[in-house]
Amino acid sequence: MRLEERSDEALEAPDPWGVHGTDPWYFCVRLAGARYAFPAAQASEVVRLGPMTRLPAAPAFLPGVFQHRGEVLPILDVAALVGEPPMPPSGGTRVVIAATRSYRVALLAEAIEGLVQVADEHLEPPPAGNGGMLEFVEHAGIDGKGPLAIIDLDRLVEVARQRSEGM
């Protein structure tokens, strides 16, 4: 077999997870032992937390703010928002800076996995129920590392805002 032919063959080799070049990318984090992902275009960078300033009378899911390249960003503890034990952030904790339609936030997670690609045909409707993170799940999916849930980050942040009303 000529080298050229082998090359073509490699390009067409089936991906076990059915991922094609045009399938969407997501940004994946671990929360409460599970994998959650949101559209990659919403994640701008992963940074280590600098000195954090706590805000008086802030809800548990907003443990503080920190400064990154001159910008002050709120830290959103997603676990605390959905009723899980809050994650104690410390200097050096990594956060994902993400943007929703209205807000820029630094998401606190158990672990940051990074970019993943999930084939559309491996996305399914969310499981039934609406407690905890299920409230924000748009699709259930699977990739080479296992199952994950695609979440609606805009909705998650909007719920954070709603839960602060009347505090």
Next chain:
Amino acid sequence: MREPVLLFAIDGKPYAVAAASVGRVGRPAELGGAPRSETRLGRVREGERALQPIDGGDPLLVDKVFGMLTPERIHPLPALAAVCLPHGIVAGLVETDDGLLPLLDLRALLQDARNKE
């Protein structure tokens, strides 16, 4: 325009208020009124000083007053933090050499304390 702020602490945590919002700083007995110690800032431990708002009214009891500072920069609260703190007691963040300090709205803080009574 750089506005001076007054730095103080309650319950071991440092805060700032716009100096222009403070009428007098002194010992609680000197300022009169009913010094407020029950606010969202935590428990006042020493209560050696009090800040009286510029428009009068009951002063805020504090543990320590550190003095005045004219910060390089005062940041607005990030949009999400602003909507998640609807009580309005945090007006912004003061940039200092040691990091960011919450800039409080003294009038809103005292009004919030009265509302919670």
